[in-house]
Amino acid sequence: MVYTGVLTKMQTEFLEPIQYYLVFENDFIHVNQLLNKRIEIKLIGHQCLSCRLDRPIYRQGFCKTCFFDKPFAGDWIMRPELSTAHLDKEDRDLDYEKKVQLQPHIVYLANSSNVKVGVTRKSQVPTRWIDQGAHEAIEIVEVPNRYLAGITEVALKDHVADKTNWRTMLKNDIKDENLLDWRQKLKSYIPDEALPYFIENNSETHLEFPVEHYPEKPKSLNLTKTPYYSGKLVGIKGQYLIFGDNTVFNVRANEGLVVELLVV
Structure with a gap:
């Protein structure tokens, strides 16, 4: 299954364990169901969460202009x-x-x-x-x-x-x-x-988080520097996806990135 969309922070439900959802414009993913599956993430563009233009993301999912102009920043x-x-x-x-x-x-x-x-x-x-x-x-x-x-x-x-x-x-x-x-x-x-x-x-x-395995030495995935990554999802905590090779991906820190996500 392939999903394409703009990253925004995962939506959650306060259950035991916490339930996580990645929500795109025309689709959503119940992330808990992806545990122990291989996921491929590919960066394909940018979209400011305010003006929705394809501009480099400056901070908090906003382009530089919106970050310094808009009231929500x-x-x-x-x-x-x-x-x-x-x-x-x-x-x-x-x-x-x-x-x-x-x-x-x-x-x-x-x-x-x-x-x-x-x-x-x-x-x-x-x-x-x-x-x-x-x-x-x-x-x-x-x-x-x-x-x-x-x-x-x-x-x-x-x-x-x-x-x-x-x-x-x-x-x-x-x-x-x-x-x-x-x-x-x-x-x-x-x-x-x-x-x-x-x-x-x-x-x-x-609070209880859906984590099968915690990383011993977490290393952060930066899609801007590494626009393609593939790994087995073993946990979700905070706004992080945790993978089996100690890679972690902060969804909220990457808001505004347009990605293609393949569940293998």
């Missing part, structure tokens, strides 16, 4: 503390920014390679944790806008990590942590503006 996406919609202040498109920023946001702790703090819209729980390859996570603050979540994350990352080590996550070289204890230890560092939104009573969420 503003700096506040990666740095939520820069959000200004609550002040009625525009960055690139105030209507869009109000729609995204002025909704409930979660500050959370997730354990993927280590315990880290992060921010996501409430509507993206637990999708965000799945995408990060976290095997356990917990909400610690629920605030009414992105700005409050951002300043909380900034305050907490002086005391806990805010990055995931992707190699450690993929090797599954991790240990269980008591995230309730972590939550209580970090409470005193939450800014006064966000402290009333602290979540006192909830439990950890645990």
Whole structure:
């Protein structure tokens, strides 16, 4: 079976294990069904996720022009503390920014390679944790806008990590942590503006990923440099496809690439 389309991050279902789907314009693939099968991936072009033109992808699936012009690639996406919609202040498109920023946001702790703090819209729980390859996570603050979540994350990352080590996550070289204890230890560092939104009573969420075999020394596939690859799929974790020869492919990092995918 041959599939052709533009890569976007895999869609997921929170089941045991997590269910993954690659969605193209006119077709989709239930990726879990490809485990233990050989897959061939071939780069055949580019398509910006915004303007849909065949232009080199700059970042986050966008061409350079769209990345610097469009509201959905503003700096506040990666740095939520820069959000200004609550002040009625525009960055690139105030209507869009109000729609995204002025909704409930979660500050959370997730354990993927280590315990880290992060921010996501409430509507993206637990999708965000799945995408990060976290095997356990917990909400610690629920605030009414992105700005409050951002300043909380900034305050907490002086005391806990805010990055995931992707190699450690993929090797599954991790240990269980008591995230309730972590939550209580970090409470005193939450800014006064966000402290009333602290979540006192909830439990950890645990996630199971469909992995037959974890790589000992994961090596990342870059389709721009290696436009053809063939390998046996042995796992899916985060937004990574894991192959039997230790090759891993980050689907989300390759958004906007047009590929031909052959299932042998």
